[in-house]
Amino acid sequence: MRWLKAFIMLLFVALMLYATSGLPDHADPQAPANTYVTPTYIEDTIKDTHTPNVVTSVLADYRGYDTLGETVVIFTAGLACVLILMKRKSNDKTTLSKHRHSDHM
């Protein structure tokens, strides 16, 4: 069984290596990823946004929706930390803390 798993893994490695040979070269200007919207971003960033830093204009303007999602993710992570780990003040008798005490008893 172990040898079968190892054989399947080797098969996948061979498949990946075969697929790698079809990828474009590193930093190839003719690669599809570099010819689709990237030249537009680089050339039009001054005209569109007056922002010399292309990273900022892509991050906050062209792909602003993505960054909004990132910010929501970070805020949600912070809220989850607070809701899980926050300790209430002892005079704050809510139903949640009562339930917790009864669980410990």
Add this chain to the structure above:
Amino acid sequence: MIKQHYQSIVIQTICSLLIPFIQLFALYVIIHGHYGPGGGFQGGVLLAVSIILQRLYLGSKISYQRFSPKLALALAATGLLIYGLAGIIPMIFGGSFLDYGNLPLFWVHDAERRALGILIVEIGIGLAVFGTLVLIFDSLVGERW
């Protein structure tokens, strides 16, 4: 629980000297994001680090009086609200979502308006990251507040 009021003159002096410069550099990183490396995420982290350093050397009791965790929560929510409003207000003025060219800043040119929109959004991100990281630190410390 953080030790109350670290009893060392060296640590107190160095930290109280360091914190304003960290905050100043954080503001620089946020504002200068248009022209160099930086932006809201990095600047927000630097601001949060300054508050966490204050928490470490002053102890939680005094530090919570100066910058309470509730204020951090409010700041994080405000930052997210700024970002959301920067997305929704252009929709009211006839653009699409997050289209800063339609922000109601009528006294500036169109491309300049987009640059201002990016700045507003970066400030919102900075506030959100700042508040969130301080909140995570406070909830991990486990002090009652």
